[in-house]
Amino acid sequence: xxxxxxxxxxRLWGERLRDRVAWLSPMPPAPTGIATYSRAxxxxxxxxxxxxxxxxxxxxxxxxxFEGALPWYALCVYHLGNNVEFHRDIYRDAIxxxxxxxxxxxxxxxxxxxxxxxxxxVGRRSLREAIRNVDRIRxxxxxxxxxxxxxxxxxxxxxxxxxxxxSEFGRRYLRELGSKTPVFVVPHPVVERExxxxxxxxxxxxxxxxxxxxxxxxxxxxxxDLNPAKLLDxxxxxxxxxxxxxxxxxxxxxIEGYDVDAVVRESALGERVTxxxxxxxxxxxxxxxxxxxxxxxxxxxxxxxxxxLARAMQCGTxxxxxGIGSYLDxxxxxxxxxxxxxxxxxxVAAAIDRLAGDPALAAGIGxxxxxxxxxxxxxxxxxxxxxxxxxxxxxxxxxPAHLALARWARSLVDLSVxxxxxARGYGLSYARALEELTPREGGP
Numbered sequence: 001x002x003x004x005x006x007x008x009x010x011r012l013w014g015e016r017l018r019d020r021v022a023w024l025s026p027m028p029p030a031p032t033g034i035a036t037y038s039r040a041x042x043x044x045x046x047x048x049x050x051x052x053x054x055x056x057x058x059x060x061x062x063x064x065x066f067e068g069a070l071p072w073y074a075l076c077v078y079h080l081g082n083n084v085e086f087h088r089d090i091y092r093d094a095i096x097x098x099x100x101x102x103x104x105x106x107x108x109x110x111x112x113x114x115x116x117x118x119x120x121x122v123g124r125r126s127l128r129e130a131i132r133n134v135d136r137i138r139x140x141x142x143x144x145x146x147x148x149x150x151x152x153x154x155x156x157x158x159x160x161x162x163x164x165x166x167s168e169f170g171r172r173y174l175r176e177l178g179s180k181t182p183v184f185v186v187p188h189p190v191v192e193r194e195x196x197x198x199x200x201x202x203x204x205x206x207x208x209x210x211x212x213x214x215x216x217x218x219x220x221x222x223x224x225d226l227n228p229a230k231l232l233d234x235x236x237x238x239x240x241x242x243x244x245x246x247x248x249x250x251x252x253x254x255i256e257g258y259d260v261d262a263v264v265r266e267s268a269l270g271e272r273v274t275x276x277x278x279x280x281x282x283x284x285x286x287x288x289x290x291x292x293x294x295x296x297x298x299x300x301x302x303x304x305x306x307x308x309l310a311r312a313m314q315c316g317t318x319x320x321x322x323g324i325g326s327y328l329d330x331x332x333x334x335x336x337x338x339x340x341x342x343x344x345x346x347x348v349a350a351a352i353d354r355l356a357g358d359p360a361l362a363a364g365i366g367x368x369x370x371x372x373x374x375x376x377x378x379x380x381x382x383x384x385x386x387x388x389x390x391x392x393x394x395x396x397x398x399x400p401a402h403l404a405l406a407r408w409a410r411s412l413v414d415l416s417v418x419x420x421x422x423a424r425g426y427g428l429s430y431a432r433a434l435e436e437l438t439p440r441e442g443g444p
Contacts, residue, residue: 018074020055021390024090025079025102027060031253033224033307034081034104040189044383054390061089070097075394080156081105082302084114091115092122094156100393101160106173106303107147108156126155136178144340145301145324151177162393164386166305167326173303182392186385188310190377192285197314200285207290214271217245218356221291221317223284224308226277227255231297231342236267238348246356248273251287252308288312292362293355294319299342301325309335316370318362320351334369 025038042058045051056077070076076099078090091111094101105111112130115123133154142148157163157179164184165171171183208219220239222230232250239248248269254260254277264275276287288294294312298304301324312319313334321327324340336355338347355362376382 018072020057020073021394022070022073022076022099023056023058024076024093025058025060026081026086027058030060030086032081032083032086034079034086036191037104037189037307038079040191041382041386044189044380045386048380048383048387050383050387050390054387075099075161075390075397077390078102079104080108080111080153082108082111084111084118087111088115088118088120091156092120095122095126095159098159098161099397100162100164100389101156102164103153103157103170104166104304106153106165106170107145107150107300108152109147109150109302112152126152129155129158133177137176139172139176141324141328142173142176145303147300147302148173148325153177154179157181161397162389164389167303167329169326169329170303182396184385184389184392186389187376187381188305188307189382190310190314190373191307192311192314194377196282196285197289200282200289200315203286204290207286211247211274214247215245216247216272218242218293218352219247219249219291220293220295220352221249221251221287222295223288223312224252224306225255226250226252226260227258229298229300229302230295231299232260232263233267234297234342234345234348235295236263236269236273237345238352239272240267240269241345241349242353242356244272246272246352249276249287249291250274251276251279251284253278285311285315288317289315291317293317293352295348295352296321297338297343297348298322298324298327299340301327301340310373313369314373316366318355318365318369320348320355331372334365334372336365 023038023042026032026035028035028039042056045056070093076093076097078094078099079102080087080091080094082105112123112126116127130150130152133151134149137143137149137151154177157174157177158181160181162182162184163174163179164186165174166186166188168185171185174181174183208216211219220235222232222235224230226232236248239246250260250264250273260275260277264273267273276283279287288311294309294317296306296309296312296319298306299322301322303325305326309319309321318336320336320338322340322343323337327335327337336351338351
């Protein structure tokens with residue numbers, strides 16, 4: 001009976017899906033930055049003509065009705081973030097049907113812990129694999145970031161056929177972990193449409209006027225998810241030590257379990273702080289253009305590339321960032337860096353004061369950041385990076401030699417063969433013979 005079902009499934013799915021790519025990601029209007037990111041990437045692939053050559057089907061929500069179809073797609077692209085609500089089913093599918101995995105966070109700590117808390121067996125396996133690989137993480141810049149000390153992504157990285165990250169820091173982390181999976185460094189997309197940015201910049205004066213009437217001359221903004229990793233208390237303390245003409249605005253989504261209202265109350269800034277939670281996309285971008293300085297600190301750092309920083313650069317608003325991880329991959333003249341971890345508020349205040357006191361310096365940083373983003377947009381760097389990652393991963397999964405080696409490797413695992421046995425040559429004769437039969441580039 002099982003054989004009959006397999007034949008029926010092959011007829012129903014095989015012919016229809018074998019040349020298509022499944023794109024598993026939150027999509028708008030899901031309240032997560034990965035949704036807008038994903039929409040921007042798909043728009044870029046459409047714009048560059050890649051979707052004319054390769055059909056891509058976005059699957060969201062990740063309903064169980066797609067579960068049986070996924071193995072029949074030519075390739076599945078899985079977008080993984082650190083939120084169980086949005087990514088649990090996508091993660092389970094990425095383990096079950098290996099494909100191209102996009103790691104929006106290198107540290108899937110909250111995600112894996114959340115799966116374990118829910119009693120998910122896949123989460124427990126991921127936890128065990130992470131713990132087994134702890135000793136591999138030794139670099140100082142990784143060890144000092146607590147979420148990265150334990151390689152929570154080890155399980156899905158091992159299962160993947162390819163991995164997309166957004167910075168060289170991400171590639172270095174996976175290599176230190178010992179991952180042999182091909183890694184593609186693809187820059188964060190230019191998310192906002194240029195027309196929306198122009199309209200947002202046109203609102204700068206009207207948004208600032210009420211605050212300027214209360215004495216504001218310099219507006220410092222924190223944008224995105226209003227969570228403890230943004231160090232809102234440190235930023236508030238830094239602003240409190242600056243002249244009364246410096247005001248703070250907090251714009252973004254409230255996060256369950258974090259009382260941002262308490263941070264505002266305890267800041268003692270009074271009318272010098274404005275909290276704007278859960279605003280529209282237009283207002284979010286408008287306030288980003290209205291700000292003189294964007295604060296984009298992260299502690300603990302999870303290896304992510306900041307979507308709010310990408311928007312600030314597109315708006316041409318100078319940003320102050322943490323000196324750690326993916327932030328260090330940015331050219332030095334595009335941002336201002338402060339210490340990693342929890343910087344002293346005095347250091348943050350000095351960085352703000354430096355930009356506020358030197359308009360030419362601030363304008364130069366903002367202009368260079370905007371030019372950098374505009375060049376990426378002209379070159380469609382993100383879309384072309386994804387196209388290369390998809391094509392190379394498709395070539396890998398279709399390679400008969402690779403498929404044979406995968407079966408060989410699984411057989412060795414079933415026999416309890418370890419890396420030590422392979423190092424002594426156990427079972428390698430088959431792989432070497434297969435390599436001799438593989439055509440060389442430019443050969444027959």
